């Protein structure tokens with residue numbers, strides 16, 4: 001019998017129908033209507049018991065679950081009692097299901113009493129979260145995938161959509177084929193596969209997004225293309241923002257020169273934006289993973305607010321998220337600087353309401369440590385026990401070698417994962433076998449706020465358990481049994497849905513209250529639905545925002561300081577996904593055919609740089625930054641801007657020694673979001 005479930009990979013959140021032997025795209029799922037990319041269509045090949053973590057282990061010994069759970073609870077309890085709640089931390093993942101995330105957040109913030117729970121979504125979307133909260137008052141993506149098909153102009157910025165979000169790309173491509181007048185602009189320093197669809201590719205220099213969108217605001221003003229009625233009726237802060245944007249002037253020759261594009265291309269983009277009422281700007285990691293990622297997001301949103309194009313059919317800014325449940329994690333409070341249901345830790349009314357709902361006196365009162373700072377605190381000994389769930393920070397955090405050393409020296413490292421080996425698992429004192437995709441059950445929220453089920457269809461291997469069950473059992477052993485009574489994941493989802501009533505009380509759009517009384521049967525039958533579960537699927541289209549006065553906010557964005565590229569590190573290294581792999585390859589690395597596209601780690605450089613640095617195409621190159629190095633094959637790519645390089649993010653020590661790109665990336669963070677600047681690492685290159 002076939003079941004309907006959701007793809008475990010990217011934030012597009014495609015529906016899959018499978019009987020465990022064969023698989024197809026779910027034609028009824030609103031995200032993909034039957035389409036699947038190569039990763040999604042090969043996911044059955046990644047199942048099986050090989051290299052699975054099957055039994056709990058403590059200090060390398062297989063132990064019964066009761067022993068392992070007692071050990072985790074005892075160690076965390078002892079450290080909290082001796083050093084206070086901020087001496088422990090959880091680091092979780094956009095791979096967790098909403099129910100897992102909810103109980104982990106409830107345990108750490110609500111009962112242990114620290115907000116030291118952060119997620120790998122910090123590396124992915126946290127700058128977009130800041131941009132949304134500053135502009136709209138809430139972390140909400142206003143639009144829907146359908147808007148990409150309704151738009152007359154789709155702008156893809158900081159996103160190799162064709163490889164990283166393939167079904168979104170296919171939907172745009174199909175819409176453009178049906179309506180050839182629809183225009184697509186790609187803004188990216190690299191010429192990527194996404195550019196195949198572009199009417200215009202703006203290959204701006206790295207880090208030029210704010211000047212580009214500040215220039216757009218000025219252009220719109222100069223050409224009478226602002227929606228002044230909308231600005232007056234629905235927004236605050238426009239004049240100051242325009243003044244800031246105008247500081248760079250309106251000399252389009254000079255701006256084009258600064259950005260490294262032609263004036264014709266620059267002004268064509270501005271003209272198209274001004275002319276197309278139905279414009280969607282898609283932004284992703286190329287925007288978020290920067291020292292000024294939050295400002296880059298707001299500079300984009302400013303242009304949409306200035307033209308009244310937010311949350312309307314075919315017209316919206318649209319942050320597309322990286323992971324299958326990064327959105328769901330944010331909804332239940334998985335970031336260290338927020339409470340559940342989009343409420344704020346430092347707002348006394350929000351705090352009191354959540355504490356009352358959870359019936360706790362221990363709710364964390366201050367923001368916790370965000371991802372990079374959390375592992376810095378592990379390194380310094382301030383955090384003495386960390387529980388890592390479904391993620392691989394030894395490979396995915398900046399200064400990855402430091403993270404490894406910090407974990408090796410930490411008093412207690414607990415890792416829950418579905419695989420038996422990995423660079424982070426190698427640092428664990430306690431290893432807990434978790435269910436994987438196809439075995440576990442729960443909800444995920446995709447980039448357009450659509451909540452879908454992941455359903456189990458294969459037997460759990462060995463003694464693996466759901467993450468929500470593991471956290472619940474530890475919570476009970478720490479003395480919080482009455483607050484963690486769950487027997488089934490649907491009870492957790494119903495509790496979370498009831499909690500969203502508080503979001504509504506404080507003017508938030510997150511509304512799942514219609515699911516608050518969901519029965520187990522209704523949970524099983526759940527069909528994909530966008531939140532808010534009741535009302536318009538788009539948000540803010542009426543010009544009413546989630547800010548205290550209901551008005552959208554412009555955010556003045558200063559142009560970033562131009563960083564001089566020194567002789568020591570003359571190349572700017574960018575990192576990202578390739579088409580057929582996912583994150584640190586714990587799953588896609590099991591499907592042999594996914595290596596047919598690109599089989600090994602590499603550094604792509606412009607042919608002129610290969611010549612300039614006397615490298616041999618196809619030979620090995622050493623890339624070195626201030627914090628680390630990597631050794632990979634060099635490939636020639638005329639789509640690279642001269643002076644830049646690209647490395648995939650996927651390879652770990654498990655797959656290829658010395659090819660971890662994040663060993664090279666220094667921990668430079670956006671000051672508002674704490675998101676690392678993965679896209680802009682100065683390196684040098686030398687023949688090996």
Ligand code: SF4
Nearest residue numbers: 007009010014037040
């Ligand atoms: Fe899965 Fe993303 Fe591919 Fe859809 S686009 S099948 S969600 S990897």
